[in-house]
Amino acid sequence: MCDEIRIGIIGGGAMAEALIAGMLKERAVLPTHICVSEHKAVRCDELTHKYGIQAQVGAEVFLPHIDVLILAVKPAAAAAAMQESAPLLKEGALVLSIVAGLPIQAIEAVYPEHPVVRAMPNTPLAVGAGMSAYACGTCAGALECTRTELLLGVAGRTVQVQESDLDAVTGLSGSGPAYVFLMMEALIEGGVAAGLKRETATELAAQTMLGAAQMVTSGERSPAELRAAVTSPAGTTAAGLRVLERAGVRSALMEAVLAAAERSRELGSK
CATH class of the missing domain: 3.40.50.720 (NAD(P)-binding Rossmann-like Domain)
Structure with a gap:
């Protein structure tokens, strides 16, 4: 202390x-x-x-x-x-x-x-x-x-x-909470569109992201391994992931980190 x-x-x-x-x-x-x-x-x-x-x-x-x-x-x-x-x-x-x-x-x-x-x-x-x-x-x-x-x-x-x-840290963890909040907003809206009450969708989305993060920080398995473990062939998760991959979500998140890191470098050069 x-x-x-x-x-x-x-x-x-x-x-x-x-x-x-x-x-x-x-x-x-x-x-x-x-x-x-x-x-x-x-x-x-x-x-x-x-x-x-x-x-x-x-x-x-x-x-x-x-x-x-x-x-x-x-x-x-x-x-x-x-x-x-x-x-x-x-x-x-x-x-x-x-x-x-x-x-x-x-x-x-x-x-x-x-x-x-x-x-x-x-x-x-x-x-x-x-x-x-x-x-x-x-x-x-x-x-x-x-x-x-x-x-x-x-x-x-x-x-x-x-x-x-x-x-790079600025682009990833410094700006990262905003990316996560955006994803959480989208998950909540998806839940509401699927018929859930907003309060229920919010609790489900928040706890899901928290739990997923804790599984990663436990250090036992990588995010890729954890994703594979929860994705059954031809199952519901696989169907959702196909949509995300077609929409370029993975690439967009990578580009967001790179753009924020570049902006940090620009600020440092002024």
Whole structure:
């Protein structure tokens, strides 16, 4: 646990909220040890009332006192956020960036005296089921890796990768929940069209996807093996899979990952 760590977050959007919710859900960090800087006062009030954290417009008050600074702004706002925060940040504080496409080299140029870690979590962190990949900068050692894994791992799984892999991570697990939600929407609509009540179809679709994912994460068999095991020749599943293959669903999902990864690379090159 890391409840003694003081954390400052610049940016109060969906991913920042997912991080906050995950850490608090698992009681890893005290609410009073989390500070957020968000340019919208209404959003600050919302986060404060919902989670009991400290949220305000501007980071000047908390920057000299935090142990970890989490950059959670949009890529277009990252440069300004870094330039404004660097002079005030506590000596030795870890800079943990979840800004899509922002390379470690660019972050270290602004925070030369600080260890830097670049991470790509996803929104299921909010319910304790997140997937986070991270890469360490030149000044980040074992302590920073451990701290990163504690903060992100309390609400899901973590994996350390090379920075060159993070664009692909963004395309797969970073954007992946949206692909899954789209598939779930389609399954629900199919169930409704087949005669089910919407609430029943929603429960069936959600639990089916959850159960299938848990079978994969158990590590006993690959997705391909599991799919083959449930597909009887000339059966109902085979009939459904033929439709999916003819519609190009497999190819579309692969292309979605590649397109999101390419967009992440484009953001990093600006």
